[in-house]
Amino acid sequence: MSDNxxxxxxxxxxxxxxxxxxxxxxxxxxxxxxxLKTGALWTVANKIEPWEPKSSSVPVLWKYxxxxxxxxxxxxxxxxxxxxxxxxxxxxxxxxxxxxxxxWLYSGLQVMHPGEAASAHAxxxxxxxxxMEGSGAYTIVDGHKMTxxxxxxxxxxxxxxxxxxxxxxxxxxxxxxxxxIPLVNALEAGFYAVHPDxxxxxxxxxxxSAGIWGAAGIRPSFVKWDxxxxxxxxxxxxxxYEALQRYADKVAADPFDCHIMQYTNPATxxxxxxxxxxxxxxxxxxxxxxxxxxxxxxxxxxxKGCGYSIIDGQRFxxxxxxxxxxPSWAIHEHVNASATEDACLFSFNDLPTIEALGLYRLKPxxxxxxxxxxxx
Numbered sequence: 211m212s213d214n215x216x217x218x219x220x221x222x223x224x225x226x227x228x229x230x231x232x233x234x235x236x237x238x239x240x241x242x243x244x245x246l247k248t249g250a251l252w253t254v255a256n257k258i259e260p261w262e263p264k265s266s267s268v269p270v271l272w273k274y275x276x277x278x279x280x281x282x283x284x285x286x287x288x289x290x291x292x293x294x295x296x297x298x299x300x301x302x303x304x305x306x307x308x309x310x311x312x313x314w315l316y317s318g319l320q321v322m323h324p325g326e327a328a329s330a331h332a333x334x335x336x337x338x339x340x341x342m343e344g345s346g347a348y349t350i351v352d353g354h355k356m357t358x359x360x361x362x363x364x365x366x367x368x369x370x371x372x373x374x375x376x377x378x379x380x381x382x383x384x385x386x387x388x389x390x391i392p393l394v395n396a397l398e399a400g401f402y403a404v405h406p407d408x409x410x411x412x413x414x415x416x417x418x419s420a421g422i423w424g425a426a427g428i429r430p431s432f433v434k435w436d437x438x439x440x441x442x443x444x445x446x447x448x449x450x451y452e453a454l455q456r457y458a459d460k461v462a463a464d465p466f467d468c469h470i471m472q473y474t475n476p477a478t479x480x481x482x483x484x485x486x487x488x489x490x491x492x493x494x495x496x497x498x499x500x501x502x503x504x505x506x507x508x509x510x511x512x513x514k515g516c517g518y519s520i521i522d523g524q525r526f527x528x529x530x531x532x533x534x535x536x537p538s539w540a541i542h543e544h545v546n547a548s549a550t551e552d553a554c555l556f557s558f559n560d561l562p563t564i565e566a567l568g569l570y571r572l573k574p575x576x577x578x579x580x581x582x583x584x585x586x
Contacts, residue, residue, distance in 0.1 A: 228252035263505060265537035266304040267312045269521035274342075274531035281319045281384055290328050296321055297387060300509075302535065305392070312535035313507025314393035315486075315560060320374075321384045322347070327375030330405035336439070336483040337366045337389040339374070340511055340556055342531055346380015349373070351443045353413035356420075358385075361447030361513050363473065363556070367439035367483050371405055386511055386533065388558045390485045419443045423476045426453070440475035440482040447513070451554070454492040465500045466574070467544070468493045481562040488558040493517060493546035497553075500580035501543040504572040506564045508536040508557050515553025517546045523585035541575055541582060 230236070230252050243249050281298050290296050299318035300311040311317035320339075322328070324346060340363050341347055347358040351372045356364055366372035376383050394400045415421070422430055423442040426449075435441045450471075458469045470491035473482050481487040490513065493499070501520070510519075516529040521542045526534050536542045546553040564570050574580060 228255045263539035265313065265507070265539060267302050267310070267507065267535065267537035268304045269524055269526065269535060269537065269540060270300070270302055270312075271526040271528060271532060271534040272300055274529075274533070277319060278384070278531075281321050282382070285321055285323060285382075290322065290326055295328060295387075300533065300535075304537075308392040308395065310392040311509050312537055313560060314390060314396060315507050315509055315558070316387075316389045316391040317509050317533065318387045319384055320387050321382065322374065322376045323382050324376050324380045325378040327409070328373055329408040330371050330373035330410045331403060332369055332371050332405070333402045334368055334400045335389045335391045335394045336368045336486045337372075337387060338483075338486060338488060338558055339364045339366070340386045340388070340558075342384045342386060342511075344376065344381045344383030346377035347383040347385065348375055348377065349443070350410050350412065353410050354419055354443060355412050355414075355416045356444040357417060358444065359447065361450075361556070363445040363447075363450070363488065365440060365443055365482050367437075368485070371410055373405075373410060388486065388488075388509060390560065390563075393485060393560065393563065417444065420446070424449070429476055435477040438484045440473075440477070442476050442482075445473050445482075450490050451492075451514075454490060454554070458492060458494065463494060463497065465580075466502050467491050467499060468497045468546075483562065484566075485560065485563050486558055487561040488556070491544075491555050491557070493544060493553040493555070495546060495552055496549045497544075497546045498581075499544045501541050501575035501582045502572060503539050503541045503575070505538050505570055506559050506561045507538045508559045510534050510536070510555050510557045513554040513556045515546060515548060515551055517544065517548070517553050519544045520582045520584060523582055525584050543582060 240250060284296050288296055297318040297320045299309060302310055302312055339349060341358045341360050343360060349356050349364045351366050352370045358364060419442050422433060454469055454471060457471060463469060468491060470489055473488045475482055512528050512530050512532045514530060518525055518527040519542060521536055522540045528534060
């Protein structure tokens with residue numbers, strides 16, 4: 211029988227969906243197929259070919275005030291050398307089997323004390339860092355060193371040598387890691403390597419990628435770039451926020467996301483990496499976004515302000531540094547709770563993969579004037 215109660219069996223039979231009742235002969239037949247390591251499609255068709263996406267992930271809000279003390283406590287329990295990376299990862303209840311925050315995306319909070327450094331390594335997963343607090347953090351990607359402050363965003367693409375640390379004169383730093391580890395593992399394509407010297411040599415002036423590629427609307431004439439990721443490894447908060455303000459001065463607010471800008475590869479205009487995209491959006495004071503749904507999984511971090519999001523009828527109140535997720539095809543809307551201050555949401559997603567496979571779909575909510583009713 212159908213495992214989809216939203217549709218009656220008459221409709222399912224008309225459109226070719228399974229509606230077969232078990233009989234003793236069929237049960238015996240299924241057992242014979244199982245012994246041959248095969249199966250009858252009609253027994254799983256309604257599950258593997260749903261009418262629309264149904265994520266196993268659930269919406270989750272991770273409050274930074276709850277997590278911070280546990281992240282800092284790990285400093286006294288393990289060292290970066292012993293642990294490899296001192297990280298508390300976000301474990302979605304529906305994706306615990308793959309240690310994902312949502313969908314095929316991993317996220318965790320990493321902490322480092324001044325003077326600490328993690329050894330250089332490379333892996334098949336693409337990765338990003340979004341700095342949450344502290345000073346003196348840095349990342350080195352293929353010999354290019356970037357200095358990082360709060361709300362700065364840095365990428366460490368697939369296959370690049372990279373390492374992180376905090377300068378001795380800095381402060382304890384916490385940042386969010388975002389990776390596509392679950393996706394790479396699902397494709398059974400993961401490799402990991404430790405740098406033979408454990409640390410890289412700096413081959414260029416500090417923050418050189420920003421100097422070469424960071425100017426808006428202009429790019430170097432004689433510097434070539436043919437790699438499948440952005441040559442601009444670091445995206446600074448100050449420049450991002452300024453761009454959002456300029457954008458809002460000239461363009462009316464989108465009814466769903468207010469003013470949202472995508473971090474891009476300046477050499478191509480595309481996503482920053484081949485499997486992970488990222489955006490920053492600014493919600494004007496009092497903005498109430500309309501509800502919509504789309505394919506693609508999203509992890510949000512509140513960079514500024516406070517407000518709430520309604521995801522599949524559940525309200526999640528957030529403030530600065532909180533993290534929440536929106537599963538693929540979940541109906542969602544964002545609201546700035548302040549009448550005087552703006553709010554900014556950083557997010558990373560799997561849209562490069564979704565779009566490359568031709569799987570992106572978007573649908574606005576048409577009922578109730580475009581707003582969800584909150585479940586009790």
